[in-house]
Amino acid sequence: MRAPSTPAGDRRPEPRPGLLRRRPRFRRVWLSEIVSLLGDWMSFVAVSLLALGGEGGGVVALALVMVGHHLPNALFAPVAGVLADRLDRRWLLIATSLVQGALTVAMLGAAVVGSVLAVQVLVFIRSSVGALRLPAQSAVLRHVVEEDELLEANAIASATWSVMFAVGMAVGGLIAALGPAAALAVDAASFGLSALFLWGLPPMVAEGRPAEGGTLAALASVRGDMVLAWKHAWDRPPLLDAVLAKTPVHLANGGALLLLNLLAMQLAFAGTGALTLGLLQCVRGAGTGIGPLLGVALVRRGLRGELAATGAAWVTFASIAALAVTRHWAALLAVVLAWGLGSGANWVLSSSEIQRLSPDRFVGRLSAIDNLALTVGLCAALLGGAVLVERTSAPGAAAWLGLGAGVLAWLGSQWMLRRRAAAGKKALSLQSETERR
Numbered sequence: 001m002r003a004p005s006t007p008a009g010d011r012r013p014e015p016r017p018g019l020l021r022r023r024p025r026f027r028r029v030w031l032s033e034i035v036s037l038l039g040d041w042m043s044f045v046a047v048s049l050l051a052l053g054g055e056g057g058g059v060v061a062l063a064l065v066m067v068g069h070h071l072p073n074a075l076f077a078p079v080a081g082v083l084a085d086r087l088d089r090r091w092l093l094i095a096t097s098l099v100q101g102a103l104t105v106a107m108l109g110a111a112v113v114g115s116v117l118a119v120q121v122l123v124f125i126r127s128s129v130g131a132l133r134l135p136a137q138s139a140v141l142r143h144v145v146e147e148d149e150l151l152e153a154n155a156i157a158s159a160t161w162s163v164m165f166a167v168g169m170a171v172g173g174l175i176a177a178l179g180p181a182a183a184l185a186v187d188a189a190s191f192g193l194s195a196l197f198l199w200g201l202p203p204m205v206a207e208g209r210p211a212e213g214g215t216l217a218a219l220a221s222v223r224g225d226m227v228l229a230w231k232h233a234w235d236r237p238p239l240l241d242a243v244l245a246k247t248p249v250h251l252a253n254g255g256a257l258l259l260l261n262l263l264a265m266q267l268a269f270a271g272t273g274a275l276t277l278g279l280l281q282c283v284r285g286a287g288t289g290i291g292p293l294l295g296v297a298l299v300r301r302g303l304r305g306e307l308a309a310t311g312a313a314w315v316t317f318a319s320i321a322a323l324a325v326t327r328h329w330a331a332l333l334a335v336v337l338a339w340g341l342g343s344g345a346n347w348v349l350s351s352s353e354i355q356r357l358s359p360d361r362f363v364g365r366l367s368a369i370d371n372l373a374l375t376v377g378l379c380a381a382l383l384g385g386a387v388l389v390e391r392t393s394a395p396g397a398a399a400w401l402g403l404g405a406g407v408l409a410w411l412g413s414q415w416m417l418r419r420r421a422a423a424g425k426k427a428l429s430l431q432s433e434t435e436r437r
Contacts, residue, residue, distance in 0.1 A: 019152050025144040025201055026153060030160060032197035033137075036097065037161060039190030041168025041281075042183040043104070047111070047119055048261055048277070061116055062261055063386035067379045068120050072128035074375035077135070081368025082225045084135040085361060089204040093140070094195045096133040100126050101191030108184040131371075138351065138367040142360050143204045151352045155296045158348040162289025162340070169281035174274075206360050229365035232358075237421040238306075242353035243370050244417075245309055248410035249316050249346045250374040254381025255402025256320045256339065260284075262395040269329040283333050287340020288347070291315075295345035309349045315342030317407055324399040381405060 020027045047065055083092060103126040110118035145153045233240045264277035295308050319339035326335050350370070358366050385398025 019145065019149060019156060023145055023149070026141075028197050028201055029137075029140055029144055030156065032093070032097075032194040033157065034160060034164060035190045035197070036194040037164035038168045039104075039187035041165050041285075042171055043107075043180070043187040044168070047107075047123065047180060047184075059258070059262065059389050060386045061120070063258060063382045064120050065116075065123055066257065066382050068124035068127060070127065070375050070382075071379045072124060072131040074372045074379065076128055076131040077368040077372035077375070078222050078226045078365075080132045080371075081135045081229070081365035082222045083132060084139050084364030084368070085206045085225070086221070087205070089136040089140050089143070089206075089364075090198060090201045091203075092136045093133050094198050096129050097191045097195040097198070099129045101188050101195075103129065104184055104188035104191065108181055108188065111180040111184055134371050135364040135367040138355065139206065139360075139364040140204055141355060142363060144201075147356065150355050151296055151299070151348075154348045154352045154355070155292045158292040158344055159289040162285045162287070162344060165285030165288065166282040167285075169278045169285060171278075174278065206364065226365055226369070229362050230369060232362055233366055233369070234420070235424075236357070237417050237424065239354070239357040239366070240420065241306065241413075241417050242350045242357060243366055244373060244413050245313075245350035245353075246346060246370060246374040247377045248406040248413065249313050249343055250406075251377040251381050251409055252317055252320050252402045252406030253343060254378040255385040255398040255400070256323055258382055258385045258389070258398040259323060259395050260336070262389070262398075263327075263332070266395070267327065267329065267332075280332065280336050284336040284340040287337040287342075288344030289340075291341035291344035291346075292348035294341065295349050299349070305349055305353060309346060309353075312342045312345035312349060313410055316346060317342075317403060317410075320399055320403050320406075324396040324403070377405070377409065 020030060048062060103122055107119060107122045107126065110122055141150060141153050141157075233243050260280055261277060264280055265273040268276050270276040270279045291312065295312060298308050299305055316339060319335055319342060322335045323332070323339065326332050351367075354366055354370060355363055381398075381402035385401050388397045388401055389395055
């Protein structure tokens with residue numbers, strides 16, 4: 001017997017395939033990031049431990065390695081943002097991957113001879129090259145997914161970062177117990193494989209911003225282009241809020257990251273300091289993957305994005321406060337998981353808002369301003385925390401310093417944004433009254 005037909009209005013829509021299946025270009029970008037991130041985090045454990053235990057090592061040496069890893073994001077952010085908005089973003093990603101691979105081979109040689117200074121210098125140079133790709137990575141999403149898919153794409157990217165962070169840190173802890181050379185060798189190879197995945201993408205020049213004049217013209221326009229982008233965000237408080245949202249959290253993260261390394265060496269509850277650090281970072285990485293998924297789910301259920309971001313920031317702050325006073329291994333694992341939940345959600349929610357609210361011609365530069373602000377905060381907390389720890393011999397001092405700075409920065413930015421919004425409403429009211437007259 002033939003089943004009765006279903007009225008057209010009652011038909012259920014066929015489920016769409018997942019974003020990675022229906023967007024092959026996004027899939028290429030995603031695969032490129034998988035291999036690159038896995039290698040990076042494997043080597044990060046090895047290099048951090050080399051800084052603590054190698055010739056000339058110590059707390060400040062560890063902080064300098066971390067700063068060398070992050071500071072170029074701030075120093076080169078303006079150039080990176082302008083290049084991402086003026087040049088072919090695909091070629092920018094490919095070229096930086098290949099150069100970073102070559103520099104990682106040099107880091108391998110420095111690690112083999114145990115030179116902390118050479119590793120610090122090479123980490124800084126490699127991160128300087130890597131800084132050129134960060135705004136391009138954010139801007140590329142506009143070319144490989146639709147606007148209504150940006151939140152999902154960022155959630156996938158964050159979850160991928162978290163999984164690779166967790167796996168890379170865990171495996172890196174194992175390999176670091178044998179020495180840093182193997183981890184750095186895998187990292188060098190990962191950059192080449194990353195470039196291969198990107199090779200099949202089409203050209204990706206910003207809409208409305210042709211690459212006239214090439215690289216030299218782009219470099220000459222850095223100052224003016226960055227000022228225009230900042231003014232664009234300054235006149236739009238919701239966009240400005242998204243651009244500044246990560247900075248308070250990263251101020252707090254800087255001191256906490258330093259404390260996490262020191263606790264791993266002191267407690268070593270997984271057998272060795274390397275394995276303990278790998279485990280703690282693995283759990284934190286898992287949190288940074290789950291947190292964005294929870295944040296996205298709450299936004300889709302009707303929670304305002306700014307409230308979700310505020311909640312994520314305060315989860316991070318509370319977790320770092322708990323980290324400063326926790327020493328039991330089980331409690332530490334729970335605290336770093338909550339820390340990851342908050343910071344991961346903060347990252348994805350703010351990045352999605354920048355991409356959603358910004359025109360394509362500005363998104364690279366606004367992502368660069370975002371990177372600039374958060375990285376300056378992170379590095380300041382790292383260096384300040386390291387000096388404070390060496391002078392007081394209290395590892396928790398680093399976390400309290402970063403946390404205090406982060407909370408103050410969050411309160412200050414919210415006060416400033418409310419004033420900007422009020423000023424905008426007043427200007428619109430005066431304009432409307434003038435037009436009526």
